[in-house]
Amino acid sequence: MVEHENEKNEEKRNILVLVDYENIALEAADEGMVVDFEGLAELCRSYGNIIVSMVFVPKHQLDDPWFDASWLQGFYAVAAPSQLPNRIKQYRTADAMMIDYGTRLCVLPGIDDIVIVSHDADFIPLANRARDAGKQVILVAGEKVSQALTKAVDFQVALPMKR
Numbered sequence: 264m265v266e267h268e269n270e271k272n273e274e275k276r277n278i279l280v281l282v283d284y285e286n287i288a289l290e291a292a293d294e295g296m297v298v299d300f301e302g303l304a305e306l307c308r309s310y311g312n313i314i315v316s317m318v319f320v321p322k323h324q325l326d327d328p329w330f331d332a333s334w335l336q337g338f339y340a341v342a343a344p345s346q347l348p349n350r351i352k353q354y355r356t357a358d359a360m361m362i363d364y365g366t367r368l369c370v371l372p373g374i375d376d377i378v379i380v381s382h383d384a385d386f387i388p389l390a391n392r393a394r395d396a397g398k399q400v401i402l403v404a405g406e407k408v409s410q411a412l413t414k415a416v417d418f419q420v421a422l423p424m425k426r
Contacts, residue, residue: 276311276375276399281365281389282338283381284320285357288329290382290405291424298329302423303403304336307378310401314374317341319361358385369393376401380422384409390416 282303291298307313318333322342330340341364343357361381366389369377377393379386382404390400390412402408402416405424413419 277314277373278307278311278376278378278401279365279368279374280307280313280316280338280378281361281380282316282318282333283358283361283379283383283386284318284329284333285324286381286383287405287422288324288327290407290422293407294405294424296424296426299423299425300329300332300336300338302425303380304338306403306420306423310378311376313337315339315368317361317364319343319357319364321357358383362386362389365389366392369398370396374398378403379416380404382408382412384411387412387415 287298304313304316307316316338318338319341320343322344325340325342333340341360343360362385365377365379368374369389369392376399378401379390380403393400394417400416402412402419403422404412404419405422408419
C-alpha cells in the first residue's frame with residue numbers, strides 16, 4: 264500500500280506558487296472581501312505538489328491580518344522594502360522581487376508548473392520565461408485581470424475570496 268501511494272505522488276506535477284499580495288488584496292477589498300488563503304492553497308494543491316509557495320508583499324503590510332492565514336496554509340512572506348532611495352513605489356518593488364524569484368525558480372528541473380496569483384501585466388515576462396522553459400503557467404486572478412496577461416498563460420482560474 265505504501266508503494267502505491269508513493270507512485271501516486273510521483274505522478275503529480277511539482278508546482279511553484281507566487282502571489283502578488285497587494286494586487287489581489289486590493290481587488291478583493293474593492294468587492295468587500297478578503298483573499299481566501301485556505302481556498303487558494305487547496306486550489307493550488309489540486310494542480311500538484313506545492314514545492315514552494317511565496318507571497319510577495321510591501322513591508323508595511325506585514326502586520327495585516329492576512330499574514331497568519333497565509334502562513335497557516337504554507338505560504339512564505341517575502342517582504343519588499345517599504346521605500347527605496349530612488350522612491351520606486353512599494354508595489355513595484357514587490358512585483359520586481361516576485362519576477363526575479365520567479366524567473367530563477369521556474370527554470371529549475373524539479374518544477375513542472377508555475378501558478379501566478381495576480382492580475383497585473385507586469386508578470387507577462389515571468390509567464391513567458393516559464394513557458395519558454397517548458398512549464399505550464401496557471402493564472403489565478405479576479406475579474407480585473409490584464410487581457411495581455413491572460414494571453415500569456417496556459418489557463419486562468421478564479422481567485423478564491425471570502426467575506
